[in-house]
Amino acid sequence: MLPLLKNEWIKLWNKKQTWIFAAAIVVIMFAITAIYYSFIEETTVPQGQNWEIALETEIAEQEEILANENEEWVLESAEQKIEENEALLAAGVDPNITNNMTFMNETLLVAASFITLFSVIAASSIVSSEIDNGTMKHLLIRPFERWQFLLAKFLTVVGFSAALFVLLVLVNLILGTLFFGAGSPSTPVMEMNFDGNNLYTTVDKVLPQKSGLYFLNLLMFIIISFSISILFKSQTLAVGIGIFILFATSISQAFTALLGETAWYKYVFLPHMDLPAYVVRDELLPGVGLGFSVGVLAVYALVFIGASTVYFQKRDLA
Amino acid sequence: MSQTVLEINELTKQLNRKNIVHNASFQMKKGEILGLLGPNGAGKTTTIRMIVGLIKKTSGKVYINGRDLDEEGRACKSEIGAIVENPAFYDHMSGYKNLEQYARMAKNTISKKRVNEVVELVKLTGAIHDKVKKYSLGMKQRLGVAQAILHEPALLILDEPTNGLDPKGIRDLRDYLRQLADNGISTLVSSHLLSEMQLMCDRVVIMEKGKIINISNIHEEEETESVAGQLVALRVADNHIGLAQEVIAGVKEVTLSQRENGSVLLLKMPYDFLPELNRRLVQGGVDVFGLESRRSTLEDKFLALTSEKSDELQKEAT
Numbered sequence: 001m002l003p004l005l006k007n008e009w010i011k012l013w014n015k016k017q018t019w020i021f022a023a024a025i026v027v028i029m030f031a032i033t034a035i036y037y038s039f040i041e042e043t044t045v046p047q048g049q050n051w052e053i054a055l056e057t058e059i060a061e062q063e064e065i066l067a068n069e070n071e072e073w074v075l076e077s078a079e080q081k082i083e084e085n086e087a088l089l090a091a092g093v094d095p096n097i098t099n100n101m102t103f104m105n106e107t108l109l110v111a112a113s114f115i116t117l118f119s120v121i122a123a124s125s126i127v128s129s130e131i132d133n134g135t136m137k138h139l140l141i142r143p144f145e146r147w148q149f150l151l152a153k154f155l156t157v158v159g160f161s162a163a164l165f166v167l168l169v170l171v172n173l174i175l176g177t178l179f180f181g182a183g184s185p186s187t188p189v190m191e192m193n194f195d196g197n198n199l200y201t202t203v204d205k206v207l208p209q210k211s212g213l214y215f216l217n218l219l220m221f222i223i224i225s226f227s228i229s230i231l232f233k234s235q236t237l238a239v240g241i242g243i244f245i246l247f248a249t250s251i252s253q254a255f256t257a258l259l260g261e262t263a264w265y266k267y268v269f270l271p272h273m274d275l276p277a278y279v280v281r282d283e284l285l286p287g288v289g290l291g292f293s294v295g296v297l298a299v300y301a302l303v304f305i306g307a308s309t310v311y312f313q314k315r316d317l318a
Numbered sequence: 319m320s321q322t323v324l325e326i327n328e329l330t331k332q333l334n335r336k337n338i339v340h341n342a343s344f345q346m347k348k349g350e351i352l353g354l355l356g357p358n359g360a361g362k363t364t365t366i367r368m369i370v371g372l373i374k375k376t377s378g379k380v381y382i383n384g385r386d387l388d389e390e391g392r393a394c395k396s397e398i399g400a401i402v403e404n405p406a407f408y409d410h411m412s413g414y415k416n417l418e419q420y421a422r423m424a425k426n427t428i429s430k431k432r433v434n435e436v437v438e439l440v441k442l443t444g445a446i447h448d449k450v451k452k453y454s455l456g457m458k459q460r461l462g463v464a465q466a467i468l469h470e471p472a473l474l475i476l477d478e479p480t481n482g483l484d485p486k487g488i489r490d491l492r493d494y495l496r497q498l499a500d501n502g503i504s505t506l507v508s509s510h511l512l513s514e515m516q517l518m519c520d521r522v523v524i525m526e527k528g529k530i531i532n533i534s535n536i537h538e539e540e541e542t543e544s545v546a547g548q549l550v551a552l553r554v555a556d557n558h559i560g561l562a563q564e565v566i567a568g569v570k571e572v573t574l575s576q577r578e579n580g581s582v583l584l585l586k587m588p589y590d591f592l593p594e595l596n597r598r599l600v601q602g603g604v605d606v607f608g609l610e611s612r613r614s615t616l617e618d619k620f621l622a623l624t625s626e627k628s629d630e631l632q633k634e635a636t
Contacts, residue, residue, distance in 0.1 A: 003422040011419070014411050134406030138465070141370045141400050142423040201459040316373040 004144065004152035012156055015139035021118040025164055026171050028114050032107050033175040040098055040180075048170050051094040055085045084198065099183025100176030101203040104169075108207065109214055109276060111168055113246070116221050119161040120242030123226040126153045127312075128235040137317055146313050150230075157222050165215070170289040181273050206279055213275035220273060220297050221245065227304035249273040260285050266292070269300045272298075319446040319608050321348045323473050323504040324369070329365050329378035338364045341378070346473070346506060349499050352500075353519035354508040354621065357636035361528040363403070366477050369506075370400050375552040401479060402636060405462025409451035413442060413461050416450060417468060426471035433468065438493070440464045440486040456487040463494060467503070472594070474498065474505040479552045480514055492518050524623060548589040549575065549618075553608035556581045565602040569595065584612075 005228035012018050062078040062085075068169055069075060088095055127150070130136040139149055199206070221242060229238035248255075250269050259265040264277040266285055283289050324346040325619045331339040339361040346352050367373040369380055371391065382394040387600040399530040407416045417437070421428040437446050440460040445453065454462065459479065468473055474495075480488045495505050495518060509515050515522055518535060524532040554562045559581060566572050566583070571591050587595065589611060598607050 003575065007422055010415070011411070012406060014408065014415070016410070133409075134404060135408060137372055137402045138400075138406060138420070139423075140372055141395060141398065141402070143396040143425050145392075197635075205394050314374065317367070318373065 001148055004148060004175040005155060008156035010158060016273045022167060025168050029111050029175060032111055033179060036107060046204050051096060052089060055089055059085050087200060093188040093190060093200055098131045098180045099187060100173060100180055101183040101185055101187045102189055103180050104172050105189055105207050108172055109210060112214055115161060115164045116246055117221050118220055119218060120225045121239055122160055123157045123222045124235050124238035124242060126157055128229045136142060140317060147309050150309060150312055154226055161218055191280045196281050199280045209279050210276045213278060217273050217275050220301060223301050223304050227308035230308040268295060269297060272290045272297050274318040325381040327379040329368055330376045331368060332376040339530050342530050345428055348502050348504055349502045350606060351495055351499050351505045351519045353522040355515050355522050357510055358526035360525040362525055363477055366475055366508055370398060370475060397472045398475060399466035400475040401462040402477045405458050406452040410449060412449055413446045417465060420465045420468055428468060436464045436468050443599040456483055459483055459487060474503055476507045478509055479507060480511055504530050512620055524620060539626050548587060549584050549612040550585045550587055551610055551612050552583045552585055553579055555605040558604045562604045565599055565604060569598060
């Protein structure tokens with residue numbers, strides 16, 4: 001089994017595409033840093049001012065509005081602002097502080113969606129390309145079981161994704177430190193929640209959680225595109241479906257709002273492809289928590305892996 | 319006692335209730351070169367792919383060195399080296415790196431020395447570190463042979479190895495195979511090029527429409543021919559055909575086989591009788607333009623066999 005893994009790993013890094021993906025991650029991270037940097041420049045309050053005083057001043061301003069205005073939406077927004085600022089004060093979170101840790105917390109998963117994209121492409125092509133150019137025949141006549149080749153290829157894609165992720169973290173850390181200075185991993189941060197209370201936490205608590213959940217989703221993306229490329233013998237279809245799911249996931253909240261009431265919706269895998277959202281909320285739908293989501297994904301994963309392996313074990317390579 | 323390297327027993331492949339290969343059985347001895355012959359679509363490739371495990375057989379048995387392929391698949395496969403159709407490689411890697419890939423998959427460790435030895439044997443030493451995409455078809459074919467014999471298999475299987483090779487390449491391949499056979503390696507080679515097979519093989523198995531219709535030993539046949547009946551072509555003047563036929567009818571050693579285009583008669587007779595026949599023809603007043611022995615080719619045999627078949631079919635139909 002080990003020789004197969006080694007072979008796959010060597011083949012992977014002998015492809016130009018692999019190096020282009022790695023380079024793209026670096027370039028993308030530079031771009032995100034540049035955008036983030038210009039954005040921060042514009043909005044940051046003048047340095048030297050005490051952030052707690054600034055928040056309190058804002059609360060006072062909003063209270064004045066509360067007293068004088070009577071239009072409902074203005075009042076509501078003022079109340080919300082006061083509530084938020086008080087929570088920030090109570091949790092000790094400076095909303096304007098920017099260092100390499102807060103930078104990583106806010107940008108890591110944005111850049112990581114490109115890793116998902118590249119992993120989908122790698123997973124879709126690693127089996128089908130060898131079938132297309134005829135080298136698969138020369139693998140399957142070797143003294144190994146067919147599933148061992150699949151396993152080696154699958155693990156190689158997972159390893160590739162992990163390598164890209166490590167690369168991303170390193171580049172992110174370097175750029176963040178260069179542009180925003182080194183900060184403590186326990187820098188307090190706020191995580192926005194659109195339909196519930198915001199979460200007040202620290203980077204070292206929340207970022208590993210988000211990353212772990214992201215990786216579970218990434219694994220799911222790899223499994224789906226890998227399996228589809230085997231079952232439908234089509235690299236194009238597998239890449240297409242993978243990218244479709246990627247986009248559909250980003251608008252899955254809209255689907256959830258529309259279809260959340262139906263009995264079957266929670267058994268579809270799509271709404272569970274945004275696991276990092278569980279960092280700020282306990283339930284996606286009433287009764288649908290992290291455990292349920294992971295369970296649904298696990299069932300899908302087993303079905304996909306099972307079907308593609310059985311098919312690959314039995315198929316004739318003509 | 320010569321050892322049986324490969325035995326296939328009533329091998330059958332059904333697809334959509336159609337027999338692609340039907341009850342194919344034959345054996346191969348150690349150091350033998352066996353040709354699998356037949357027109358396109360006769361089931362040669364399917365038979366070969368069932369032996370190497372690329373296609374699942376519907377029924378029947380394959381034994382390699384006495385081991386059952388179904389029960390000891392991995393042990394069997396490590397005894398086989400194969401080129402299935404066009405030799406396919408990882409084009410973006412060097413020939414050497416490609417060989418390393420296959421070396422790692424062998425059951426026994428393959429030393430660098432062995433790899434270099436094989437590279438030298440197939441005369442690729444100068445180009446082995448170039449990328450495979452720069453190789454000519456002949457070089458790829460040789461690299462194909464290299465990967466197939468790298469792990470010192472007992473049985474070499476080549477599917478249509480002469481496809482796309484120039485005459486020199488074909489001749490080189492023939493020499494390699496003979497060299498390997500002298501070292502005790504058996505080769506099963508499939509082709510539809512009859513003349514090639516006659517030069518290359520010890521025995522041929524002729525397949526048609528999924529069935530084995532004949533197994534014959536090439537060298538034995540050549541010997542028996544020279545004693546009992548050699549095919550001789552007699553060319554006479556156009557207006558002497560009838561006269562020649564009369565003379566021949568009077569000689570009991572000679573039988574008229576068939577009349578070829580116009581003035582050529584095909585005769586069957588002992589080789590030693592040629593001068594005597596010539597004398598009699600001249601005495602009989604026949605102008606002889608040519609008298610030459612014709613070795614019956616595999617092509618003649620093949621056509622005879624297949625036309626017998628179609629005759630039978632026609633009889634059945636009426």
